[in-house]
Amino acid sequence: MVKYISSGSSFEEKLGYSRAIIKGDWAFVSGVTGYNYKTMDMPNNIAQQATNCFETIQSSLKEGGFSLSDTVRVQYTLTNSDLVDEIAPILKKYMGDIRPAATMIIANLMKPEMLVEIEITALKN
Helix, strand or coil: CEEEECCCCHHHHHHCCCCEEEECCEEEEEEEECCECCCCECCCCHHHHHHHHHHHHHHHHHHCCCCHHHEEEEEEEECCHHHHHHHHHHHHHHHCCCCCEEEEEECCCCCCCCCEEEEEEEECC
């Protein structure tokens, strides 16, 4: 059985995807950007955007019966390598004790206000 989770983001309907998919002991969380998906407000700084990402991710995982501590893989996409030092404390705050396998990519994102996108795979312990 598959469980589909939505954050209510307009992007999900427009682009045809789910915020997360739960399949057995696995959770796959789609790339999350720094919007507050309830208000669609976007902060100007990457630290607050990353915090919003993790809050959305935690909410999706919780809805699927998982927690952030179940994370086994994370991919960070930043728009500029100069932002790494600004985001590092937030990544350490949320992932420092979990220490999942991780990849960081520098690339353009869909909209210019987006500075970071975070994607997570979780496996129930």
